[in-house]
Amino acid sequence: MTDGQRRAPLYEQLVRHRERAPASFHVPGHKSGRGLDPAASGLFRDIMSIDLTEIPGLDDLHQPEEAILEAQRLAARCFGAEETMFLIGGSTVGNLAMILSVCSRGDVLLVQRDAHKSVIHALMLAGAKAVFLMPRIGPRGVACGLAVEDIAEALKTYPEAKGLLMTNPSYYGIGVDLKPIADLLHQHGKVLLVDEAHGAHFGLHRELPASAMASGADAAVQSTHKMLTSMTMTAMLHVQGPRMPRSALKRLLAMLQSSSPSYPLLASLDVARRQMALQGEALLGQALSAAGLLRKRIGSLSRLRCLHAAEAESPFPADCTYDPLKILIYDRAGTGDGYRLKAELEQAGCFPELADPAHVLLVLGPGSREADIERLAAALRGIDGRLPSGSASACNPSGPAEAPLRLLPDMAAMSAPVAFDLSLASQAPERWVSVAECEGYTAAQMIVPYPPGIPLLYPGETITRPVAELLARLADSGCRFHGHDVAKERTVPVSGRAPV
Numbered sequence: 001m002t003d004g005q006r007r008a009p010l011y012e013q014l015v016r017h018r019e020r021a022p023a024s025f026h027v028p029g030h031k032s033g034r035g036l037d038p039a040a041s042g043l044f045r046d047i048m049s050i051d052l053t054e055i056p057g058l059d060d061l062h063q064p065e066e067a068i069l070e071a072q073r074l075a076a077r078c079f080g081a082e083e084t085m086f087l088i089g090g091s092t093v094g095n096l097a098m099i100l101s102v103c104s105r106g107d108v109l110l111v112q113r114d115a116h117k118s119v120i121h122a123l124m125l126a127g128a129k130a131v132f133l134m135p136r137i138g139p140r141g142v143a144c145g146l147a148v149e150d151i152a153e154a155l156k157t158y159p160e161a162k163g164l165l166m167t168n169p170s171y172y173g174i175g176v177d178l179k180p181i182a183d184l185l186h187q188h189g190k191v192l193l194v195d196e197a198h199g200a201h202f203g204l205h206r207e208l209p210a211s212a213m214a215s216g217a218d219a220a221v222q223s224t225h226k227m228l229t230s231m232t233m234t235a236m237l238h239v240q241g242p243r244m245p246r247s248a249l250k251r252l253l254a255m256l257q258s259s260s261p262s263y264p265l266l267a268s269l270d271v272a273r274r275q276m277a278l279q280g281e282a283l284l285g286q287a288l289s290a291a292g293l294l295r296k297r298i299g300s301l302s303r304l305r306c307l308h309a310a311e312a313e314s315p316f317p318a319d320c321t322y323d324p325l326k327i328l329i330y331d332r333a334g335t336g337d338g339y340r341l342k343a344e345l346e347q348a349g350c351f352p353e354l355a356d357p358a359h360v361l362l363v364l365g366p367g368s369r370e371a372d373i374e375r376l377a378a379a380l381r382g383i384d385g386r387l388p389s390g391s392a393s394a395c396n397p398s399g400p401a402e403a404p405l406r407l408l409p410d411m412a413a414m415s416a417p418v419a420f421d422l423s424l425a426s427q428a429p430e431r432w433v434s435v436a437e438c439e440g441y442t443a444a445q446m447i448v449p450y451p452p453g454i455p456l457l458y459p460g461e462t463i464t465r466p467v468a469e470l471l472a473r474l475a476d477s478g479c480r481f482h483g484h485d486v487a488k489e490r491t492v493p494v495s496g497r498a499p500v
């Protein structure tokens with residue numbers, strides 16, 4: 001760590017400006033918080049005092065030359081990048097810019113199928129074609145990343161592809177070793193783009209997987225707000241090497257992000273980077289201890305279990321990586337469904353990250369406290385004792401006899417190129433058909449169980465029987481959807497002719 005990492009240049013500059021007690025004749029209209037509604041000022045006052053704009057000394061995100069440039073350079077050094085761009089639209093905007101900078105109309109991109117919806121949106125904006133690669137499915141139906149052999153096959157089949165977009169790690173914290181994949185792509189002269197939204201902490205502690213940058217990716221987007229300590233909506237885009245068109249990236253970010261980026265958000269990135277550079281190892285060590293304690297507490301329950309490398313009933317492929325700060329719990333007898341378990345935890349004042357039909361995902365981080373772990377453990381003990389009895393055969397160490405409901409059905413290992421277009425975002429469905437009858441139709445809109453925000457269907461995709469069955473089961477299970485609410489409407493928006 002260099003001494004520069006002790007500084008938070010943007011944050012410090014904002015504090016210095018505040019200390020001058022300046023008279024504001026510029027936007028924002030609240031004038032450093034003085035015009036705030038008094039009813040809310042108690043909570044907002046401090047943060048509003050640094051909610052400023054591009055006045056001298058405060059630099060400009062879209063043309064950084066001073067404090068923001070310095071803050072971004074420190075972040076690049078801390079996170080192992082050659083260049084880092086601060087984002088105020090989350091990894092969402094990072095994915096958009098990353099893909100748009102590499103793909104033009106008609107270009108082919110290899111895309112891991114369990115990608116976030118922002119990846120599909122980027123393909124639509126670019127007018128690009130995706131060749132979807134299906135991740136492997138590990139224990140309990142959890143997706144566990146792409147196999148390097150499948151990527152090699154795709155590169156052979158589609159030598160014109162611009163590169164590969166991976167989601168690594170997944171929302172559930174499962175990823176793969178990216179080094180051989182980066183090497184493979186580079187041998188073919190292609191780029192490796194990584195949606196590392198869930199891995200901003202990677203590489204900052206010896207027990208955590210290596211980051212995409214350390215593994216040789218050309219670009220990686222990290223939601224600093226998800227696993228580190230910056231404010232919601234903040235993220236970073238890291239790049240290295242000669243393959244990314246960096247000027248285009250910056251122009252795209254200027255196009256996609258607000259021309260009035262929030263200084264509190266930007267400063268929170270600066271402060272989070274400083275904190276990680278100075279204390280990352282210790283703070284993440286505490287979070288890892290808290291996760292270990294939680295796993296131990298769950299280990300003493302009779303029905304609820306957690307999925308982790310050491311406890312997985314059948315091993316994940318050897319090249320998989322695991323984030324120990326993600327804890328996925330489930331009922332080993334297979335009766336307790338994820339949504340009900342989540343609701344019961346919420347009633348006890350413990351709020352998980354997400355549920356799926358069979359699991360609840362808990363996320364720990366630098367802010368996790370032992371007292372919270374014990375509170376959660378007590379709630380889980382209560383729930384464990386109240387679970388309806390499951391079948392005896394299901395209670396064996398290898399888990400329930402019936403595989404849990406997955407959020408990603410079986411699909412071809414590699415799709416044909418799928419052409420995306422912006423018109424797909426605005427097209428009106430020709431009709432809505434009932435979930436029970438949707439097989440064989442063409443989806444007219446994205447169908448997105450949320451969270452995790454991975455489209456189960458994209459517009460133009462033919463609805464296969466496994467997908468139709470999964471939709472029906474998800475609609476019955478309490479799953480939430482973004483966009484068209486399949487659970488509430490019991491329909492799917494479709495276009496084209498009825499299947500024969």
Ligand SMILES: Cc1ncc(COP(=O)(O)O)c(C=O)c1O
Nearest residue numbers: 089090091092116167195197223
């Ligand atoms: C894999 C993945 N990528 C990107 C995003 C978008 O991140 P953000 O919320 O920072 O925009 C998410 C959000 O959950 C995600 O799960």
